[in-house]
Amino acid sequence: MRIGMILDKTFPPDPRVENEAISLIKNGHEVFLFCLKYENELKNENIQGIQVKRYKSNKLIYKLSALVYTFPFYTQIMAQKIRDFCITNKIEVIHIHDIQIAGAAFKVNKKLNLKVVLDLHENRPEIMKFYPHLKSFFGKLLISLKKWKQKEEIFIKKATTLIVVTQESKNEIVNRVGKDSKDIVVVPNTVHKNYYKKAILKQGIIDKYKDNFVLLYIGDTGLRRGLQTVIKSVSVLKETIKNLKLVIVGSNTSDIILKKQVKILNIQNFVDFEGWQNENLLPSYIVASSICISPLHRNLHHDTTYANKLSQYMSVGKPLLVSNATAQANLIEKAKSGLIHREQDSEDFTMKVLQLYTDEKLRDNLGSNGNQFIANDFCWEKTSEKLIDLYANFNL
Template identity: 30%
Template structure:
């Protein structure tokens, strides 16, 4: 099939989820055309990792700000609807595959007009995500109001032909909204067995030698649970004097300042290091330098129905993980034996898990190996992407 994907942001930088899906479908003999947002000075059309890109929507800063507010009040966007229609017609696509919720209604409108099936690819629980991504109470009462977005999600998903989600918990949520289970395909957010050529930077590894490194890699935001980890560090350091909390990421300056202040007030500022945002090719070096890797998310309707790619990256290189009790995280850790979990927002529980792993090197090694074995057996992209292929087999059979 000739599949027309729609993505409401830019590539590059890479979008790992989109690129994994595209590669799987390309390897199965499908064509992938991707409509995405462009920027001044970028090529309008480009071949990228086997995909044929069309940067069909370009907005300046003022237009983008206007667009954001008008769309969030109306859930309509003429520019994107026109771009999707032109894209679908010019590329002669057989199906529209829309990543995430915002422009789903415009894609459905185009799909119905052109007689094309529409696939909704939900990377996360978007209405709940808006409640944790933004802190402004005014915005959450108005343009990001949960009830408005939840109603939009339910209405538009009733009109699509198939839905892709990343965890079973997300499927259960949608079935609870009354959507048919047989239209929902679980395609987990796992990592590929082949991570390509990513050499380890010896300078980064040597920098942390002799420390007991607890590594978190990703964005900084309240729902990431990093405040709980920092509050636990005094208790951790009392038993593990060489413990170092290594936070690799950022892109949220106010929250980073808050975490720095919290670390100072907790008396453990010298045991917390924030590296700032790092190039993707450096990430594996920070993972290699770590003793334990963390996914300490705070629980909420968003984190309870999604799972980050990073837990599977950690497991792939035999790093024991400590995660919070968000259901998808806890399920993977209990099933794999690859680490420990603690009750979210419980610094004492987190500290106890870290101390237990520090005091038993054999347990750390065994959990790391168990996680890697589970990754190789059933938590890798090659093993879990079958739902995506079955979805398109069904659509192709239906169109014969």
């Protein structure tokens, strides 16, 4: 089958797109990837069997993409490019990644009349509520979140099949939009077995923290991720855990607020802001940790998705401490790989850290459970089976 994946940004990188495409190729399909180029990237390139087709864009078009469901310009521009991509490569199924470019793809498909898979990486209308530029006067004036939500529902109904990342997301869409559950496939973001089996560890990182009890956070550090709760807890935990270290690998423009909080609490010696690090170094940070955390605030987006960091943490065999955001709490309970704290509750977070700190056997058991859960049920080799089955059962 000739599958045309549609992505509204540059490629690489995009781990989810890459994982899906390679899995489909290994199962006998041809995957062509429509993506954008802004500089001198090759127009056509074969990356691990993915036939990448890059179409030229520019800063103006990029800015117009934010207004895609306010003004028609971005959709019209992209539709011309997608039409050429589909016809030139004799595409048989369109696979759209997220909703920003979905309008253009569906516009093209009015004449092509192909089956369409809509792959929702996240709940974009909900997460947009937290974008700083949408909180400004002009952001609110020009970008209607209500319209984005309406468009999302229209696209969900139009799609032959919908792919989402969690069962919670599937349930929410069935209840809100009325999409038939049999037309929604859950394909979580998970790690390959090689992520932990063939990881190359950097001894310098492990040695740096060998004398510390490390709480590790990996990922975007925007305030909705919950690190203010953790920093407040550290100011209390340091009295009991003398060698405590909160290690934050990632960043956000709001880091200035987190660093100011650390300074006010006078806990600079207990917190390391490592910034973004190369993906290959993350297993080393995880190995160096004692507890891995995900203290997300609860909202509709966080309640229906979870970060890839959870599978990274578990694959290395570390115990987790996560907030009660629904999707991640359900996952950790299913895996029996960690403890759950109430979101934005530093006292509960503190209590759970101390429970793990004082019980090494519990930490070991939770870590082992997580490792086995990934190996047996939740690695990409397992979770991608539903994606493979979806395309195996398509009748053109």
